Amino acid sequence: MLNLIPVRSWGKFLLPVLSLLLPGIHVGAQSDSTRPRFFDTPIHFESGLGVDIAHYRDFATSPLNYWGAMAAVPLSLIRMNDRTDIELTIRNSYGAFVMFYGDEITPSSAYVNNFQYSHLFRIKNWSGERWNFKAGATYDFTTIIRVNPSLLNNASGYEMFSTLSGSFSVRLEASRKQMKEFKLIFLPVKLKPRKRLLTFRLDVGALNANVRNGYAYIGQDAVLGRLGIFDGYEINLLSGFRMGSRLDYFYYLKNQNAFRFSYLWDAYMTGGDLPAFEMAHHILQFSLLFKLN
Amino acid sequence: MKYYSLLLILIFLVSCEGLMFEDSKGSKDPEDNFEYLWRECDEKYSLFEVKNINWDSIHDIYSERIHPGLNDDQLFSILAEMLNELKDGHVNLVSYFNVSYFNIERLGSDNFDFRIIEDNYLSDNYYTTGPFKHDFIASGQVAYVRFSEFSGIVGDDNLDFILKRYQDTRGMIFDIRENGGGSPYDIYSFLARFVEEQTHVFNSRIKSGPGHREFSDPEPAYVYPSDSQKYTHPVILLTDRGSYSASSFFALACKALPNIVQVGDTTGGGLGLPNGGQLPNGWQYRFSITQALDLAGNNWETGVPPDITVIMSEQDRMRGIDPVIETAISLILLNEL
Numbered sequence: 001m002l003n004l005i006p007v008r009s010w011g012k013f014l015l016p017v018l019s020l021l022l023p024g025i026h027v028g029a030q031s032d033s034t035r036p037r038f039f040d041t042p043i044h045f046e047s048g049l050g051v052d053i054a055h056y057r058d059f060a061t062s063p064l065n066y067w068g069a070m071a072a073v074p075l076s077l078i079r080m081n082d083r084t085d086i087e088l089t090i091r092n093s094y095g096a097f098v099m100f101y102g103d104e105i106t107p108s109s110a111y112v113n114n115f116q117y118s119h120l121f122r123i124k125n126w127s128g129e130r131w132n133f134k135a136g137a138t139y140d141f142t143t144i145i146r147v148n149p150s151l152l153n154n155a156s157g158y159e160m161f162s163t164l165s166g167s168f169s170v171r172l173e174a175s176r177k178q179m180k181e182f183k184l185i186f187l188p189v190k191l192k193p194r195k196r197l198l199t200f201r202l203d204v205g206a207l208n209a210n211v212r213n214g215y216a217y218i219g220q221d222a223v224l225g226r227l228g229i230f231d232g233y234e235i236n237l238l239s240g241f242r243m244g245s246r247l248d249y250f251y252y253l254k255n256q257n258a259f260r261f262s263y264l265w266d267a268y269m270t271g272g273d274l275p276a277f278e279m280a281h282h283i284l285q286f287s288l289l290f291k292l293n
Numbered sequence: 294m295k296y297y298s299l300l301l302i303l304i305f306l307v308s309c310e311g312l313m314f315e316d317s318k319g320s321k322d323p324e325d326n327f328e329y330l331w332r333e334c335d336e337k338y339s340l341f342e343v344k345n346i347n348w349d350s351i352h353d354i355y356s357e358r359i360h361p362g363l364n365d366d367q368l369f370s371i372l373a374e375m376l377n378e379l380k381d382g383h384v385n386l387v388s389y390f391n392v393s394y395f396n397i398e399r400l401g402s403d404n405f406d407f408r409i410i411e412d413n414y415l416s417d418n419y420y421t422t423g424p425f426k427h428d429f430i431a432s433g434q435v436a437y438v439r440f441s442e443f444s445g446i447v448g449d450d451n452l453d454f455i456l457k458r459y460q461d462t463r464g465m466i467f468d469i470r471e472n473g474g475g476s477p478y479d480i481y482s483f484l485a486r487f488v489e490e491q492t493h494v495f496n497s498r499i500k501s502g503p504g505h506r507e508f509s510d511p512e513p514a515y516v517y518p519s520d521s522q523k524y525t526h527p528v529i530l531l532t533d534r535g536s537y538s539a540s541s542f543f544a545l546a547c548k549a550l551p552n553i554v555q556v557g558d559t560t561g562g563g564l565g566l567p568n569g570g571q572l573p574n575g576w577q578y579r580f581s582i583t584q585a586l587d588l589a590g591n592n593w594e595t596g597v598p599p600d601i602t603v604i605m606s607e608q609d610r611m612r613g614i615d616p617v618i619e620t621a622i623s624l625i626l627l628n629e630l
Binding site: 057059061062063064065099103104105106119120150151152153154155185214216217218219220222223224226232241243265267269277278280286 | 310315319365389476501502566574585
């Protein structure tokens with residue numbers, strides 16, 4: 001018997017995913033009137049800009065750290081309420097890196113593309129009106145393209161990381177529920193009621209895999225007259241480690257559009273016997289969230 | 294208070310990568326850098342056995358000269374000297390103040406002077422088509438094509454024009470003397486015009502482990518026939534000690550093609566694809582990590598020998614004669630191919 005999991009259980013997982021991907025579809029879900037119905041929860045499209053302060057080290061070519069700043073552009077679909085959070089993000093970062101050591105200065109550049117899907121469910125026993133705890137999973141697929149001309153024939157480096165993480169989040173309902181008036185020096189200030197959320201999420205890699213150069217680092221395609229950038233690369237399953245976190249502050253407007261201020265941290269490394277590649281990102285990001293439905 | 298707690302968690306996580314990643318490996322210590330470079334070569338350089346080099350004894354000799362008081366210039370000289378024991382033009386050490394290299398050309402006498410060819414063989418209006426300089430010589434019976442660098446920009450249009458222009462000649466001289474190499478892709482673009490079917494021209498294998506004999510299985514290099522303009526007459530390939538890297542690969546591939554004859558001096562070699570890396574002090578290095586083998590399994594890393602050896606003498610130079618070209622012309626016109 002292959003069908004070990006009842007079809008209805010699959011439906012519980014698939015329907016929210018489909019609903020997120022196809023925002024126009026509303027599936028009738030049964031729930032009592034006191035709890036927010038998931039499919040009534042707005043979907044937001046996020047577009048933003050961030051600064052990605054990153055560093056990497058590729059022990060196969062250098063024992064030294066390269067530090068850099070990248071422009072990060074995230075595009076996301078977000079659907080979240082007290083019971084479930086779903087977020088689908090594609091983030092592209094591109095920027096310059098440099099290695100300083102003594103009198104040696106070595107420039108480099110990198111392009112990083114990250115696809116991320118996270119799905120978290122409320123932990124009932126811990127959650128209340130103000131604090132909301134969730135647990136679930138996050139999948140990341142990251143590709144990195146690096147160019148470092150000073151490494152001569154090893155000037156180009158490519159890596160791919162695939163990670164399924166266990167995720168845990170905590171959300172603080174920090175809304176201003178009543179009009180607040182005060183004087184800032186001599187100026188009277190009125191702050192209207194606003195929905196505000198402060199969220200922290202931690203992802204810890206559980207299933208890590210990567211595509212990485214083999215022993216010799218480069219392949220011999222060029223010598224053999226073949227075109228191909230992945231000659232000599234190896235797929236490493238259950239290898240390496242990844243960990244990430246993000247701190248988000250949501251500030252909703254009257255029309256349910258929102259601002260999001262985020263700090264993201266993401267660090268990953270290869271494993272195995274060959275020299276490791278390791279990279280860490282610290283991203284400060286500001287986004288606009290547009291309600292789609 | 295709760296906000297402060299979150300901030301503390303954040304600060305903890307920012308430092309988490311410090312727990313995940315290894316400590317800084319940067320070092321300006323001469324011994325650290327010497328040992329790092331020696332070990333990288335020991336585990337990845339591909340030609341110790343071909344060149345009969347005892348790398349352990351090299352370590353013993355040079356480690357005695359390493360001490361903490363060395364300045365950068367002194368350390369560079371010692372490391373460069375150690376690398377030059379490999380006698381490999383694909384080996385370099387690069388710092389902000391110097392670049393080391395092993396001069397292959399000086400292994401043989403100078404066997405090429407383009408000024409002699411311009412003055413005595415080519416017309417004043419010889420053609421330049423892409424990376425090629427070319428003209429009719431020997432009363433229009435022979436095509437001379439000079440290729441000074443494998444630039445990676447050999448285009449089909451360039452080759453179509455040249456091969457069509459000389460299609461009625463009795464033979465072609467293809468001159469890659471003092472061609473230091475470049476993009477190997479040009480090899481296949483050019484040779485595709487001289488074969489009628491898929492042709493196995495050599496094999497290559499790459500380092501797969503730290504042992505000096507640990508290599509991948511040999512992989513074949515094929516030349517595939519082009520659908521465009523071909524050249525069907527004999528071709529003479531001119532080489533010298535300055536024909537290095539991609540030029541040596543080209544000469545090696547030509548050994549497998551019966552209608553191409555190599556004349557001149559042995560090539561400089563350089564049949565190992567180089568890598569690249571960085572020392573703990575930030576200097577850069579590179580060395581060979583592959584081996585190329587002819588179809589019989591021979592390794593010509595120290596130079597691909599010509600079918601007919603011709604060396605230019607000082608008297609030839611004084612008389613404005615290029616004996617290598619003269620030999621090639623004779624071979625073509627006397628139908629000795």
